[in-house]
Amino acid sequence: xxxxxxxxxxxxxxxxxxxxxxxxxxxxxxxxxxxxxxxxxxxxxxxxxxxxxxxxxxxxxxxxxxxxxxxxxxxxxxxxxxxxxxxxxxxxxxxxxxxxxxxxxxxxxxxxxxxxxxxxxxxxxxxxxxxxxxxxxxxxxxxxxxxxxxxxxxxxxxxxxxxxxxxxxxxxxxxxxxxxxxxxxxxxxxxxxxxxxxxxxxxxxxxxxxxxxxxxxxxxxxxxxxxxxxxxxxxxxxxxxxxxxxxxxxxxxxxxxxxxxxxxxxxxxxxxxxxxxxxxxxxxxxxxxxxxxxxxxxxxxxxxxxxxxxxxxxxxxxxxxxxxxxxxxxxxxxxxxxxxxxxxxxxxxxxxxxxxxxxxxxxxxxxxxxxxxxxxxxxxxxxxxxxxxxxxxxxxxxxxxxxxxxxxxxxxxxxxxxxxxxxxxxxxxxxxxxxxxxxxxxxxxxxxxxxxxxxxxxxxxxxxxxxxxxxxxxxxxxxxxxxxxxxxxxxxxxxxxxxxxxxxxxxxxxxxxxxxx
Ligand SMILES: [Zn+2]
Numbered sequence: 001x002x003x004x005x006x007x008x009x010x011x012x013x014x015x016x017x018x019x020x021x022x023x024x025x026x027x028x029x030x031x032x033x034x035x036x037x038x039x040x041x042x043x044x045x046x047x048x049x050x051x052x053x054x055x056x057x058x059x060x061x062x063x064x065x066x067x068x069x070x071x072x073x074x075x076x077x078x079x080x081x082x083x084x085x086x087x088x089x090x091x092x093x094x095x096x097x098x099x100x101x102x103x104x105x106x107x108x109x110x111x112x113x114x115x116x117x118x119x120x121x122x123x124x125x126x127x128x129x130x131x132x133x134x135x136x137x138x139x140x141x142x143x144x145x146x147x148x149x150x151x152x153x154x155x156x157x158x159x160x161x162x163x164x165x166x167x168x169x170x171x172x173x174x175x176x177x178x179x180x181x182x183x184x185x186x187x188x189x190x191x192x193x194x195x196x197x198x199x200x201x202x203x204x205x206x207x208x209x210x211x212x213x214x215x216x217x218x219x220x221x222x223x224x225x226x227x228x229x230x231x232x233x234x235x236x237x238x239x240x241x242x243x244x245x246x247x248x249x250x251x252x253x254x255x256x257x258x259x260x261x262x263x264x265x266x267x268x269x270x271x272x273x274x275x276x277x278x279x280x281x282x283x284x285x286x287x288x289x290x291x292x293x294x295x296x297x298x299x300x301x302x303x304x305x306x307x308x309x310x311x312x313x314x315x316x317x318x319x320x321x322x323x324x325x326x327x328x329x330x331x332x333x334x335x336x337x338x339x340x341x342x343x344x345x346x347x348x349x350x351x352x353x354x355x356x357x358x359x360x361x362x363x364x365x366x367x368x369x370x371x372x373x374x375x376x377x378x379x380x381x382x383x384x385x386x387x388x389x390x391x392x393x394x395x396x397x398x399x400x401x402x403x404x405x406x407x408x409x410x411x412x413x414x415x416x417x418x419x420x421x422x423x424x425x426x427x428x429x430x431x432x433x434x435x436x437x438x439x440x441x442x443x444x445x446x447x448x449x450x451x452x453x454x455x456x457x458x459x460x461x462x463x464x465x466x467x468x469x470x471x472x473x474x475x476x477x478x479x480x481x482x483x484x485x486x487x488x489x490x491x492x493x494x495x496x497x498x499x500x501x502x503x504x505x506x507x508x509x510x511x512x513x514x515x516x517x
Contacts, residue, residue, distance in 0.1 A: 013057075024054060024175060035068075050214070095127040107139075159172075196229075201234040209241050244284055282352065404462055
């Protein structure tokens, strides 16, 4: 026997088997058992969620030899023929290829005759929104005054394209996209019954890729069985779908949250080198951030993960917290237009990663500007390198800070800002902090008596051999250089401004002294 695709062999033959459409099923059952059947239905919803299947079930139900009934027998000639698609009284029309008025006229001609054997002539028009305006007008006449033996079932993925005149004459039933969880459970049931193995991670990845469509999910499984025979594991899914393994995406999110730019870029380049698509990696990363946000809000909220996956990210999600994850997800989603439109999507993905990885630095600036100096209890992401150059590593408790500014940030944010751009130079046991010529005010602040103790402590954390710490201004006579535009210099030297420019770039184009001081 030749292989039959799963979407076909697993097409539901009873309303009870229609996945995830409980409200629709309930409505149709009530209509059938209460003898309150409409003469025209409009089924709308995403592709592959069961609209055509439900239309055929309805056709079976009204024409079953033992019906009309909500539970068609499945054995009578009518039931069998509908299931095989050979019933002469059940007509399926593809609206996309029969969209002209002539097609609808032909249909109307057909409606003049009573059904050959069954109670109803059931007309199923798939993708009905594709009909031309003239065809819709012709169809409208039939739907307005249908013969008693005609039942219309119109199906569409785009209800908004169906004219209001048609809509108002139909009973409208909305089919919902299936949850990833429902699809995953279904795939596992199919695997069990068909006798092939499907790893939990593979089932979750397929369910996610199917985006609410059970038909797409089953088609993917067909593809995977062709590739991996009867053992579909995470690696097979990664290869066939081009979806990165979960650990890779999780590692990328970790690096982004830590501000480890080098590690993030390395992950991205590795995935691209493995032939994975930049857009898929982007979407998978967004999906994981969203899952983490869900977990941070409520651990019971995210059903699309396997237990192992949940275990791997739950703690991290809790640590980052709702605020940080919301911001990260927002920043990540903002990059979508760039990734969609860019000629070089791989570069666009790297830029997206850079922007997100730099965000922890921006966040510190925000915290400082807001007057918060103590880190929030949720444990914010940590910047481990000012430019995240090669060799940036994850932070660990008591680790040597990556820069003087980092060493000072939590206790002395203003001093940290002041020394941000200073260049340390160790000669023997004398550490000199060199300031650029225009940074006189920063140098003065860093060299002030009040700052001596914290500055020296921070310098010794970074340079354990430093016995003496000096502050010096490059190319000048000292910290007292007076630039011509004193006000501008004052602003430029302000550590907050310096920090802001270091993070977000930009030039100071003018300074206005506020009346209030
Ligand atoms: Zn039957």
